[in-house]
Amino acid sequence: MAILDTSIVNVALPRFMTLFGSEPDKIQWILTGYMLASGVVVPITGYLGDRFGTKRMYIWSVAAFTLGSLLCGLAWNTESLTVFRVVQAIGGGMIIPVSMAMIYRIIPRQKIGMALGVWGVAAIMAPAVGPTLGGYLVDNFSWHWIFTINIPIGIVAIILSISYLEETPLQKNIKPDLLGVFLSSAGCFALLLALSEGQDKGWDSQYIVSLLVLSGFTLLLFVLWELYVPNPLIDVRLLLNPVFSASLAATCISTIGLFSAVFLIPIYAQNLLGYTPMETGLLMMPMALVTGLMMPISGKLFDKFGAFWLGFIGMFIVVVITYHLHTLSLDTDYRHLQLLLSIRAVGLGLASMPLTTAGMNTIPVFMVGRASALNNTVRQISGSMGIAYLTYVMLQRQAYHTSVLSENVSITSPMTQHSLGQIEGMLMAGGLPAAAADQGSLSVVMGMLNRQAYMNALADTFVVSAIIIAVVLPIVFLLSKKRVEQERKKQEAYYAQRKG
DSSP: OTTGGGTTTGGGHHHHHHHHTOOHHHHTHHHHHHHHHHHHHGGGHHHHHHHHOHHHHHHHHHHHHHHHHHHHHTOOSHHHHHHHHHHHHHHHHHHHHHHHHHHHHHSOGGGHHHHHHHHHHHHHHHHHHHHHHHHHHHHHSOTTHHHHTHHHHHHHHHHHHHHHOOOOOOOTTOOOOHHHHHHHHHHHHHHHHHHHHHHHHOTTSHHHHHHHHHHHHHHHHHHHHHHHSSSOSSOGGGGGSHHHHHHHHHHHHHHHHHHHHHHHHHHIIIIISOOOHHHHHHHHHHHHHHHHHHHHHHHHHHHHHOSHHHHHHHHHHHHHHHHHGGGOOTTOOHHHHHHHHHHHHHHHHHHHHHHHHHHHTTSOGGGHHHHHHHHHHHHHHHHHHHHHHHHHHHHHHHHHHHHHHHHHOOTTOHHHHHHHHHHHHHHHHTTOOHHHHHHHHHHHHHHHHHHHHHHHHHHHHHHHHHHHHHTHHHHGGGGOHHHHHHHHHHHHHHHHHHHO
16 A cells, blocks of 8 residues: 555546646645655665664554555645645655565565565555556545545554564664765655656756756765764665675666556556546556566565576566567557556566565675665665656657658648648538638647657657666576575675674
8 A cells, every 4th residue: 555655646636636726736746745755764764673673663654654644535735635645655655665674584585585476566566556546436436535545454454563573673772873864865855856857847957957966966975974884874885795786776677667667558548549547547457467466476486496587587578568569559459458568567577576586685684674775765766767767758759750740741742731621621511610620620630740749759768668678687697596695695704704
């Protein structure tokens, strides 16, 4: 539900605009506020879990998420809903890294693949299920339900956590890295805000450039400080582990692969094919179900064979199908598109969790909280970067194709005159006067031109997305089972020596 709430609200935004009488730029903060708050809290979860215990932090994060959901359901205007979404995001952003760290602490390493496969069902399925569930609740019940549905689930989760989870060892002697908290929060906030608003404000605007410079400078200071302080918030020396670094890079790229479909397909389905949000959600539902089905299977296979073959075969399937999506047209069949997305989901479900788990398996148990925080920070930022870059590519290519197609549609061309005459005749047959039909025929042609330019731009964006995802294939060679095991022993020996 924590991941679901990043996307479930999307379909309700038009309803909020009408209900609260808000402008699009203000209503967008209902989404942006959640993303920023959840991204900022992720880096500090490792320290909090080590200091206060992962069970306690998990219960408190679920409680904060549930309380935030209750408050959101009681919101009376845009401002109150935005504030309550931040409360909800503080809990929701902490649930994921804390729960991942807890799994690594309580599950034996030889069974970790299966455990994370089950855990990862939510992480992969939620972004695709969110719009469908949100559309259904808003259309058939009330907008309040997209928030209040979390309350009984949160209460049950808290009760079960208190009853069944065991507390992890506490490290009461570690001091809080307050400067690290400030620098990581400021850097992540500025970067995520720039990525979310760059397309609207303009990537070369002073506002966005200032945010990017601020984030780069602050995150650089954060890295330097973390190398100096005795008890770092996030031990950046973890990046010296080549297997863990390769795993982070692969996770970053596979996250972009996930969001390229979750982001681009709804645009294609709704803006070009004219599907409703509910129809679009149902279009993507098989993809989500297939991915969820594959996660435990890939986890079981990972425990036996390691990450290399699963990662390579899975991401190869994703690359091939993503590239094939550039052949989509304005006449693509609904079922055919569902089939393509489902095949793509097989590859994504096969590869995603092994790519992450391979790197985490090289981390000593007492460091998994910090490693989980770093992993989920990278995942959060890479998802935002992927969407921002693909949006930029799509709009740039749309402008290019509009220009190219416009050059071929000359008003003096016999073909254009013939087409205009046919459209004008159809409009006059429908009852329009000659002058209005003449103007309307030109509008129809321009509309068709813009629609085709949009389609061509989406096709180009899928090609770019496939190229980005293909970068993961050589990285996978660093994640073989033998390499992972060798690096795990090396890291254990290194930290044992440091302790000694």
